[in-house]
Amino acid sequence: MKNLFLTGTALLILGACGQPPAPEEKAEARSMAQEIEAKPTAPDTIEETVKSTKMVGAEDIGNRGEVMMAIQAHDRPKADAKDDKIRKAAAVLEFTGMWPGMTVVELEAGSGYYTELMSRIVGKDGKVTMQNPGSFDAFIKPEVFEARLGKNGERLGNVTHTRSNFDALDVETGTADIVTWFLGPHELWMKNEDGELTLGAPDKVYGEIYRVLKPGGKLVLLDHKAAPGSPVTTGGDTHRIDPAHVQAYAEKAGFTLEKTSNILTNKADDYSLNVFNPKVRRETDRFLHMYVKPKK
Numbered sequence: 625m626k627n628l629f630l631t632g633t634a635l636l637i638l639g640a641c642g643q644p645p646a647p648e649e650k651a652e653a654r655s656m657a658q659e660i661e662a663k664p665t666a667p668d669t670i671e672e673t674v675k676s677t678k679m680v681g682a683e684d685i686g687n688r689g690e691v692m693m694a695i696q697a698h699d700r701p702k703a704d705a706k707d708d709k710i711r712k713a714a715a716v717l718e719f720t721g722m723w724p725g726m727t728v729v730e731l732e733a734g735s736g737y738y739t740e741l742m743s744r745i746v747g748k749d750g751k752v753t754m755q756n757p758g759s760f761d762a763f764i765k766p767e768v769f770e771a772r773l774g775k776n777g778e779r780l781g782n783v784t785h786t787r788s789n790f791d792a793l794d795v796e797t798g799t800a801d802i803v804t805w806f807l808g809p810h811e812l813w814m815k816n817e818d819g820e821l822t823l824g825a826p827d828k829v830y831g832e833i834y835r836v837l838k839p840g841g842k843l844v845l846l847d848h849k850a851a852p853g854s855p856v857t858t859g860g861d862t863h864r865i866d867p868a869h870v871q872a873y874a875e876k877a878g879f880t881l882e883k884t885s886n887i888l889t890n891k892a893d894d895y896s897l898n899v900f901n902p903k904v905r906r907e908t909d910r911f912l913h914m915y916v917k918p919k920k
Contacts, residue, residue: 687745690724691717694744701771704737710906715887716806717741719912720844725749726801729836731790732756732808735764736772742804743780751782753795757823758787791824795836803833806846807910809870813859826856830877834917843879843915845870846888848908851895863899867911879915888912 691714695705708714717738722728724747733739733754742752754773756764773780786794790812812826824832833843850864859865871881893909 687721687723688714688718690722690745691741694741697744700740704740707737711737712887713738713741715885716846716912717745719885719887719914720802720804721842721914722746722802727751727753727799729753729793729795729800729803730755731793731803731805731833732811733785734760735768738804738806739783740772740780743783746782748782751784752780753800754783754785755793755795756785756787757789759822761787789822789824791828791832793832793836797835798838800836800841801838802842802844803837804844804846805833807848809845809847810850810859810863810865813857813865814863815860826873830873830879834877834879837917839917840919841917842882843874843917845874845913845915846910848899849893849895849911854895862895862897864895864908867913870911870913874913874915879917882914882916884914885912 694717695708695714722742722745724745726746727750728742728746730739730742730752733756736754739752739754746752769785773783773785777783777785788794812823812829813821814823816822837843847867847870848864850858850862850866852866852868854864854866856865856869875881888910890907890909893904893907895909897904899905899908
């Protein structure tokens with residue numbers, strides 16, 4: 625079996641951060657180490673981002689202060705700060721309910737846009753596992769991870785970077801408070817040039833996530849919507865997925881849907897278009913779900 629599916633899917637995989645990189649974005653990633661002395665993100669820009677969203681259950685989360693401090697940190701890379709508004713990162717992270725001291729597993733972290741913010745939110749008493757499939761190393765170069773984490777991991781000292789498929793996570797059982805998977809669940813149906821699924825068996829992945837979570841732990845999923853009733857295989861075609869499929873897999877694994885959010889809704893999206901089509905790129909209709917592992 626060929627492990628590297630680089631016939632058009634390799635760059636698509638970098639959708640872990642949402643989209644395949646444009647040339648100028650690649651340059652920014654390469655120079656990230658020189659950008660660490662970024663200027664603070666303007667507070668009014670962040671406030672505008674938060675005010676422009678509507679969150680389900682936001683009054684029950686209450687972690688806005690921690691989120692805002694992470695986003696406004698003076699030493700964040702400039703390339704990251706540019707994306708805050710289009711990602712609605714403040715609102716997404718508020719939705720997770722992430723707090724200082726938590727243990728977080730970030731599936732398909734890509735080059736680490738959200739890793740950076742999660743590391744700052746959970747703080748010195750928390751931990752973040754930055755997970756990527758091993759095949760990602762073919763197109764996210766070591767210097768990108770080194771710039772993000774530090775040469776010896778000293779820059780984000782509470783982050784551990786692991787390489788594994790989604791059905792074999794390198795995380796101890798029952799240790800995570802939160803697992804996030806942003807813009808990635810659809811990729812389980814991406815195939816290599818031999819037509820083989822390579823990132824993990826879909827019927828095992830959600831059970832593996834269930835395993836690593838503590839009782840009462842949360843799974844937060846974000847992805848591009850496909851039209852209701854679409855086959856699950858759209859994940860490997862248009863790189864979208866009907867949220868009903870995600871819910872079915874999560875519930876089969878034992879999770880209960882706790883809440884959803886409309887903060888990334890875009891009713892003008894055309895579900896027939898590939899998410900990388902310039903007409904919808906970075907403006908797709910996206911769903912945001914939170915599932916809970918029952919307490920025993």
